[in-house]
Amino acid sequence: MQAKASSAPKVRARNVNVFYGSKQALFDVNLDIPDCSVTSFIGPSGCGKSTFLRCINRMNDTIDICRVEGDIHLDGLDIYARDVDPVILRASVGMVFQKPNPFPKSIYDNVAYGPRIHGLASNTDELDGIVETSLKRAGLWDEVADRLDEPGTGLSGGQQQRLVIARAIAVRPEVILMDEPCSALDPIATAKIEELIDDLRAHYCIIMVTHSMAQAARVSQNTAFFHLGKLVEAGPTEQIFTNPNDTRTQDYITGRFG
Amino acid sequence: MTEPVKPLSTKVRIAASLPRRYRAEQRFRLYGRAAIVLAISALALLLFSVGAQGFSAFSIYRFNLPLHLDAKLIDPKGTEDPAIIAKGRYRKLIQQALSDAFPDVRSRKDKRQLYALSTGLNSVSLRNRVVEDPSLIGTAIRYTAPLSDDLDLYLKGEITQRHFTNEATPLTIDQGPAKILTLSGSPDTFSAIMDQLRRSRHKAATRLDAQAAKLRENLQTATAEVAKIQTTRIEELATKADTMRKDANAATLTLGANDPSILLGFHKGFIKATEISPHSLSGKVLRPPTSMQDVQNWRVLRLDLPERARRVSDQQAVWAESLLQAGFLKRSFNAVFFTNADSREPELAGIAGAMVGSILTLLATMLAAVPIGILAAIYLEEFAPKNRLTDFIEVNINNLAAVPSIIFGLLGLAVFLNMFHMPRSAPLVGGLVLALMTLPVIIIASRAAIKAVPPSIREAALGVGASKTQTVFDHVLPLAAPGILTGTIIGLARALGETAPLLMIGMVAFIADIPKSLSSPATAMPVQIYLWASSAERSWESRTAAAIIILLLLMIVLNLTAVFLRHKFERRW
Structure with a gap:
């Protein structure tokens, strides 16, 4: 049983349908996502990959007209069950957005906000420790250690994005969702984030939406290709990029559409 | 290969249209500048007229x-x-x-x-x-x-100009019949005064002529009966003007009720001229001189407005001049205006009562309207479902913002006074009524401010597991605070300047005490201005203007606070 549990997928989606009002955005998505690895969602704009990503931490709940059908399990537990509180879920499924969105507060407060509201630290020393480890893990500590009380919004774009990742890590999530985390960054900052993602992979299940085929190929171990709200194909990245089963995947990867 | 022609013609067309576009832009800038100049000059005119009128009330x-x-x-x-x-x-x-x-x-x-x-x-x-x-x-x-x-x-020269001339030609005093003194000097001593008098009489005669001319114009359209009356009137005016001219040219001038007052001061006394010839002047004693010896230095006080046309008699004017000269009167800062409440006597009236009333009223407004308004805005914007009911509520809030304020006053009269039997004329009730009026303004401004907070901040907070309430109070509200504050202060400033609703709940009463609590009778600044503006005596005029200046200053302070707070709390993201 133990062996089976460890090889079981971290996130398991079955027959997921998502509607925005009367418009259906996702059609019967079935997908298993393994732990301690990076999974990329690729596909043309409007294909539903971000929608699916936001289903995993129930971010879509905040949109009134959005309705989710089907099952999504995290560690075998139905996250859409009636007794699951989205607040607890989001504490264990962190999220990083396309545009860096630090709070207009100090760097320290940005990272400490999550632990504070969840009561993860019993005293300031402990909180300091969490902030330090999180910033270190996000590879930002060396750059900001001496100016923790400066506003987080004063950092550069790449630094802000790493700050946001540190903020997500601080609440000790198991899964980190990243919605095009590098699309607003220059190549050097992108490289740093990619490096960071590769480091984080050892501890977290990372799910990433990206428009960059090269990035998906570089960073992720598994890739899922979405098209027109349907999951077309999913598998190990190498296989998807070198030997896709579906012609649509082939066409998209080779740049024939998208 | 025919394509290359097209870009060239496009370029030419653009070039041809450019001057027109630039002209349009210049025109627009000109309109903008003209609008601003107009607005500023209107404001300057207002401030100048209020300032000029109110200035004298401060001393x-x-x-x-x-x-x-x-x-x-x-x-x-x-x-x-x-x-x-x-x-x-x-x-x-x-x-x-x-x-x-x-x-x-x-x-x-x-x-x-x-x-x-x-x-x-x-x-x-x-x-x-x-x-x-x-x-x-x-x-x-x-x-x-x-x-x-x-x-x-009178002393400020607002009733009539006080024309003083100091003379240094010797005069002898002769005691005439009861209370009449005659001063004589060399010929031409009083010529200058006589010339003045003659001129003013000629001017008065010209005014009568003009009056007659105007009546004559109307004659053609008038009915026979009216024409008859008017003809008589025209004749009267003509005779009057004639006599006046004749009198003006006489060698000795006798001063009548329509003439300016000529007051002669010497030996600490004053006489009022009744008869003037070039070398002598007779007058009634208004204040006896200390001696009857020959006079070396004397002065003439001319008041152009005839005595019967003003509230201050020549006798009183002489007393005031004497007190002033003796140092028994001093012009000083009008502290009473800032420490007293209203009074029937303008010299004892102050704005302290109205100011405290306004502050208490505004306090009640703030305590009632600000928390309710902001919380309502947060609920409507962040928590309430978007459905017909909330749409209906939104429409009604917007309607409420446009309801004339007097309606709120009537509501306060009917509900707070008649139903709940709250005290009349009290700042508490005034504050509640103004709170009702300010609420929609605060709600609308706060909703706009909350709406302007970027959704990415909400997502960020939700993403680390903050609850909806934590998201709103930890992140959305601090970012919306400058906008909310600005809207709130503008709403309160409007409430501070509001008159009509306060009239309805009795805050227009005459209250001679400074209010001590939220339930003691009070009035407010704008109501005080309204009360004074409708009072008859001349002195209220300057006090009204002075009160307006104070009210404007209060408003400026409030609005500056709004600007200051916005800058202080403004954060970038």
């Missing part, structure tokens, strides 16, 4: 008169009982002090005129002073109450 002439606190009139038996001291005859004391300054005034009629220099209400402040410090009884003090408002206006 006032006060007595600086020795006053003997006669024990016989305060506490004849020497009881030192505060109750008896409080019943002393202080008005009489003040009258005595004035009589001491002008011992020559004997007749009852003259005395009544003299005592009018200080309003009877001044006895109250004198009494308070003595009750507070009974050791003053029997001593001489300085009486420093404000001068009657009419005399104050």
Whole structure:
């Protein structure tokens, strides 16, 4: 049983349908996502990959007209069950957005906000420790250690994005969702984030939406290709990029559409 | 290969249209500048006219008169009982002090005129002073109450210009019949004065001519009956003007009721000219001179407005001039205006009562409207489902913002006063009524501010597991705070300037005390301005303007606070 549990997928989606009002955005998505690895969602704009990503931490709940059908399990537990509180879920499924969105507060407060509201630290020393480890893990500590009380919004774009990742890590999530985390960054900052993602992979299940085929190929171990709200194909990245089963995947990867 | 032609023609077309576009832009800039210049000049005009009128109310002439606190009139038996001291005859004391300054005034009629220099209400402040410090009884003090408002206006030159001329030609004094003195000097001594008088008489005659000419114009359209009356009137005017011209050219001028007052001052006395020839002047004594010796230095005070057309008689003017010259009157900062509440006497009226009333009212408004308004805005914007009901509520809030304020006053009258029996004229009720009026403004401004917070901040907070409430209060509200504050302060500033609803709930009453609590009767600044503006006496005019200046200053302070707070709390993301 133990062996089976460890090889079981971290996130398991079955027959997921998502509607925005009367418009259906996702059609019967079935997908298993393994732990301690990076999974990329690729596909043309409007294909539903971000929608699916936001289903995993129930971010879509905040949109009134959005309705989710089907099952999504995290560690075998139905996250859409009636007794699951989205607040607890989001504490264990962190999220990083396309545009860096630090709070207009100090760097320290940005990272400490999550632990504070969840009561993860019993005293300031402990909180300091969490902030330090999180910033270190996000590879930002060396750059900001001496100016923790400066506003987080004063950092550069790449630094802000790493700050946001540190903020997500601080609440000790198991899964980190990243919605095009590098699309607003220059190549050097992108490289740093990619490096960071590769480091984080050892501890977290990372799910990433990206428009960059090269990035998906570089960073992720598994890739899922979405098209027109349907999951077309999913598998190990190498296989998807070198030997896709579906012609649509082939066409998209080779740049024939998208 | 035919394509290359097209870009060229596009370029040419663009170039051709460019001047027109630039002209349009320049025109627009010009309109903008013109609009701003117009707006600023309108504002400047307003401020200038208010400032010019209100300026004189900030200073006032006060007595600086020795006053003997006669024990016989305060506490004849020497009881030192505060109750008896409080019943002393202080008005009489003040009258005595004035009589001491002008011992020559004997007749009852003259005395009544003299005592009018200080309003009877001044006895109250004198009494308070003595009750507070009974050791003053029997001593001489300085009486420093404000001068009657009419005399104050006179001395400020607002009733008629005081034309003074100092002369240094020798004059001899001859005692004439009762109270008439004749001053004689070398020929031409009084020519200049006579010329002035002649000119003013000619001017008056010209005015009569103009009046007659206007009537004559109307004659053609008038009915026979009216025409008859008017013809007589025209003839009357013509004769009057003729006599006036004839009188003006006479060798000796006799001054009548329509002539300016010529007051001659010498040896600390004053006479009012009744007959002037180039070498001599006869006049009625208004204040007896200290000696009858020949005069070397004398002065002429000309008041162009005839005596019967003003509230200050020549006699009173002479007393005021004498007091001023003796140093018994001093012009100083009008502190009373800032420390007193309303009064029937303009010289004792102040805005302190209205100001405190306004502050208390605004406090009640703030306590009621701000929390309710902001919480309602947060709920509607962040938590309420978007459905027909909330749409309906939104429409109604917007409607409420446009309801005339007097309707809110009627509502307050019907609900707060008649249903809940809350006190009349109280800042509490005024504040609640204004709160109802301000609420929609605060809600609309706060909703706009909350809506302007970027959704990425909400997502960020939700993403780390903050609950909806935590998201709103930890992140959305601080970012919306500058906008909310601005909207709130603008709403409150509007409430501060509101009059109509306060009239309905009785805050328009005459209240002579500074309000002490939210439930004591009070009035507010704009209502006070309204009350004063509709009062008859001239002195209210400048006080109204001064109150407007204070109100404007209060508004400016409030709005500056709004700007300051916005800058202070503004954060970038």
